[in-house]
Amino acid sequence: MGMKVKEVADLVGISVRTLHYYDEIGLLVPEETTESGYRLYSDENLETLQQILFFKELGFPLKKIKDIIYNPSFDxxxxxxxxxxxxxxxxxxxxxxxxxxxxxxxxxxxxxxxxxxxxxxxxxxxxxxxxxxxxxxxGDEAVDRANAKVRNMTKEEQKALSQEMESIYQKLAVLRHQSPESEEAQAAIKEWHDFLNNHFNQYYTLDVFKGLGQLYVEDERFTKNIDQYGEGLAEFMRDAMRIFADKNKK
Structure with missing residues (x-):
């Protein structure tokens, strides 16, 4: 059985109110909430809380901590x-x-x-x-490195790269109403994975690729740019990238 919020607060030395707030912002969500409304924290929750408090001690804001510990590549x-x-x-x-x-x-x-x-x-x-x-x-070092390489390209190279990228986006936009697990969707998302690895100063491992897909939805700048090719495309790509990563790791 998990620990109640008061037990966790006493164990760690923080307030119940702080734990409630962490739950509200999605930073530390209890493993279970009983029918009576009691929050129950698992051992895994406590491990996550330890990470949160270490980062907090080092001066990280809560939003940054959340971004770090829920990043798919977090170890x-x-x-x-x-x-x-x-x-x-x-x-x-x-x-x-x-x-x-x-x-x-x-x-x-x-x-x-x-x-x-x-x-x-x-x-x-x-x-x-x-x-x-x-x-x-x-964080977003991979994005910075990619931007740096693009800035060093000639105008002709940038134009060719942009056209290839848009072609893939348009192909995915047409498929976005299908299941992201379909053969067509997975073939197109593999093309996107290959495109990223062939053109930027970063090797996108399957975990990083999966995390990038999540970023397409979490960061409104990505969502806005991608969804201009079709509403809901960012979410479709996130799902397709997650499926592609999980399948190819097996």
Missing amino acids: RQEALELQRQMLMEKRERLDQMIATIEKTIKHMKGEILMSNKEKFEGFDFRHHPYEEEARKRW
Whole structure:
């Protein structure tokens, strides 16, 4: 039997209200809700909660955490190893900031002199190295690399690429009212998979390809661009890409 929300809150040291909020935004949905309305959390839920709290400790916003942990390419062990590295780096930075505080106190007492540079040792707000690293592993780096390659193409190459892409979109748009599992749909989506792998600086593994399909629906920019070829095409492609990935992994 799963743990009730109050039990989880007491175990972890967070509020019941926080767990309710995580449920509301789809960040941590309990494994089961009883007929009486009790939320029951499984061991898998607790593992997910641990991931959430590690990322939260590292300064990630909840929306970014949700994007990361529900990305199809997310690997929990890899995440833990990365989080350990991030926390060790954070500990080193905090140790340096504590040392700066201690030196500042001595400086105020007249015991030592501090340079202006020494007063700010340990501070660095220029970037968020943890988010940058997570973005490389689970974010949209592949999209950035693809865009970079397109920018380096000649106008003729870009035109040919665009025409080939539009041809595939139009073919899929015609098929979008069929089952995404049909032979025709799967043949067309394989053509899309081959197109991506042949033209961009990124090898789209089956898991990445599947995740990209999900992005077509979750990111309204993708949805708008794809659905201009036919309403509902983004959802159809997502489903076809998921089926293609799952079938070809077997």
